Each structure stands twice: as structure tokens, then as C-alpha cells.
Amino acid sequence: MEKKVHLIFSIVMSVFMILIMSFVVTYMNIGWTDQTINKWLESFAIAWLVGFPLLFIFAPIFKKIIVQFLSK
Numbered sequence: 001m002e003k004k005v006h007l008i009f010s011i012v013m014s015v016f017m018i019l020i021m022s023f024v025v026t027y028m029n030i031g032w033t034d035q036t037i038n039k040w041l042e043s044f045a046i047a048w049l050v051g052f053p054l055l056f057i058f059a060p061i062f063k064k065i066i067v068q069f070l071s072k
Helices: 002-030 036-071
Strands: none
Touching: 002 036
16 A cells, blocks of 8 residues: 555656646746747656656655654
8 A cells, every 4th residue: 555655646746846847947948938838848748757756766765764864
């Protein structure tokens, strides 16, 4: 069950964060044009391919480190 929760959490969190961040960065770089949505979705796709695996791999490691740090 824990692995399923981690997978679903990683998918939802990465989509949410990367969707927002890729829009903000795209908008800041090109403003609102007729290409903004296309560029945003292209940026999102690339960023998600990088961001999801990173979150999936490193979230448990960081969680463990933080729990150990806060337990002291």
C-alpha cells in the first residue's frame, strides 16, 4: 500500500507543481502571446519527464533525512 501511495503522491504532486511552475516561467519569458499555451505545454512535458522521476526517487530519501533530523 505504501508504494502505491508514494507513486500516486509523486504523480499528483509533480503534475501540480510542474504545471504551475512551467506556466509561470513560460509567461515570464514570452508574456501572453498566441504561442503561450503551446510553449507552456511543451515546457510542461519536458519538465515532467525530468521532475517526476526526481520526485519519485528523492522524496523518500529527503523524508527520511528530515524525520531523522527532527527526531533529534
